[in-house]
Amino acid sequence: MGERKGQNKYYPPDFDPKKHGNLNRYHGTHALRERARKIESGILIIRFEMPYNIWCDGCKAHIAMGVRYNAEKKKVGKYYSTPIYEFRMKCHLCDQYFEIRTDPANSDYVIISGARRKEQRWNMEENEQIVTEDKNDIKRLSLDPMFSLEHETADKEKAAALIPTLKELETAKSDWKDDYALNSMLRKQLREEKKMIHELKTSDKKFLDKWNININLVRENPDDVKLASLYKFNTIEKPEQTKVEKRKSIESDQIFANNLQQKNSDSTTEQSLKRNCIQNLKQQLQNSSKNEKILNNGFNFDATKKSDKLANFGILVKKPTKFCSESDKLSQQSKKESVLVSNDYGTDSDENV
Numbered sequence: 289m290g291e292r293k294g295q296n297k298y299y300p301p302d303f304d305p306k307k308h309g310n311l312n313r314y315h316g317t318h319a320l321r322e323r324a325r326k327i328e329s330g331i332l333i334i335r336f337e338m339p340y341n342i343w344c345d346g347c348k349a350h351i352a353m354g355v356r357y358n359a360e361k362k363k364v365g366k367y368y369s370t371p372i373y374e375f376r377m378k379c380h381l382c383d384q385y386f387e388i389r390t391d392p393a394n395s396d397y398v399i400i401s402g403a404r405r406k407e408q409r410w411n412m413e414e415n416e417q418i419v420t421e422d423k424n425d426i427k428r429l430s431l432d433p434m435f436s437l438e439h440e441t442a443d444k445e446k447a448a449a450l451i452p453t454l455k456e457l458e459t460a461k462s463d464w465k466d467d468y469a470l471n472s473m474l475r476k477q478l479r480e481e482k483k484m485i486h487e488l489k490t491s492d493k494k495f496l497d498k499w500n501i502n503i504n505l506v507r508e509n510p511d512d513v514k515l516a517s518l519y520k521f522n523t524i525e526k527p528e529q530t531k532v533e534k535r536k537s538i539e540s541d542q543i544f545a546n547n548l549q550q551k552n553s554d555s556t557t558e559q560s561l562k563r564n565c566i567q568n569l570k571q572q573l574q575n576s577s578k579n580e581k582i583l584n585n586g587f588n589f590d591a592t593k594k595s596d597k598l599a600n601f602g603i604l605v606k607k608p609t610k611f612c613s614e615s616d617k618l619s620q621q622s623k624k625e626s627v628l629v630s631n632d633y634g635t636d637s638d639e640n641v
Contacts, residue, residue: 326360334361336375339388339397341406346384350406355380367392374400393423 299311308314318324323333336359342351357377365372370392378385379402386402399405428435464470492505 329362331360331362334359334375336361336377336388341408342386342399342403343406344379344382344384344386344403346379346402347382349379349381351379351403364389 300314303311303314312319318327320327320332325333336357338351338353338355338357340353343349344351357380359375359377361373361375363371364374372390372392374387374389376385376387384402387400388403389398389400391398425439429439488507495505496502
């Protein structure tokens with residue numbers, strides 16, 4: 289826009305070339321317009337591109353290399369005849385301002401304030417590259433003869449250490465002399481690899497279409513194949529043989545074997561309990577006197593009590609003679625003494641004493 293207005297062909301009637309010089313001075317504007325609004329202070333607004341990755345001290349955000357800002361550029365000094373410029377810009381994520389200055393001595397940029405540099409500098413010595421001479425060393429080589437001699441001796445030692453490597457490179461170069469043969473061999477290898485890749489892709493596509501799945505297949509690994517071969521998930525017998533043996537075992541086994549065994553065991557335990565109970569009752573009856581009532585737990589009650597109910601106590605003994613009439617005594621003497629034994633299993637049995 290500035291150039292368009294500066295090169296406008298229209299000149300007002302009161303325009304005086306001797307007085308105004310150009311149209312920008314006539315209109316009282318600068319050719320750079322808004323970019324030169326602080327030109328009186330020596331500040332010019334430019335578009336600055338971040339030279340490396342930094343961390344903002346205000347919002348602690350990462351600002352990548354190549355991010356552009358509207359920066360205020362001003363001259364702050366000189367390195368010999370090279371001017372040193374300082375750039376002041378505002379972070380686009382917060383209100384923090386950071387200042388960056390040029391460093392002509394090291395061909396680099398230095399952060400003055402507001403941010404810190406993310407260290408990703410390339411070290412030529414660590415990466416086994418040829419290290420360029422420092423400017424101070426070059427100056428000493430031209431002025432100090434002893435330093436020049438020491439430097440020359442170190443260079444000769446480096447050259448002697450690299451002689452075997454140079455010989456290997458010269459030998460390998462003779463093998464690479466036939467460019468056409470090497471090129472044809474390389475192209476043949478590439479064609480074979482391309483064909484193999486195409487076959488693998490075709491087989492993978494067929495497999496995925498067959499099973500109607502959509503996943504990324506991974507290439508086979510020899511270690512995985514060996515490991516998978518060690519696992520055996522199938523039986524040695526054939527399915528038909530297994531089926532026949534299973535049918536034979538079903539036919540030979542009894543269907544109700546478990547139920548019968550359980551019932552027999554229950555009946556035997558029940559009979560043994562009954563037998564033990566009857567023997568205990570007989571023993572109690574034999575040890576008791578004529579005028580006592582004996583319960584299944586062996587408790588003795590007084591004969592004078594008139595409670596004749598013996599339900600759910602296990603034994604019913606003949607009544608005492610005190611409460612019996614004379615006719616009952618005659619009938620009891622003619623009959624045998626009997627005891628009705630009842631148990632908790634719902635059955636009654638008579639035992640003679």
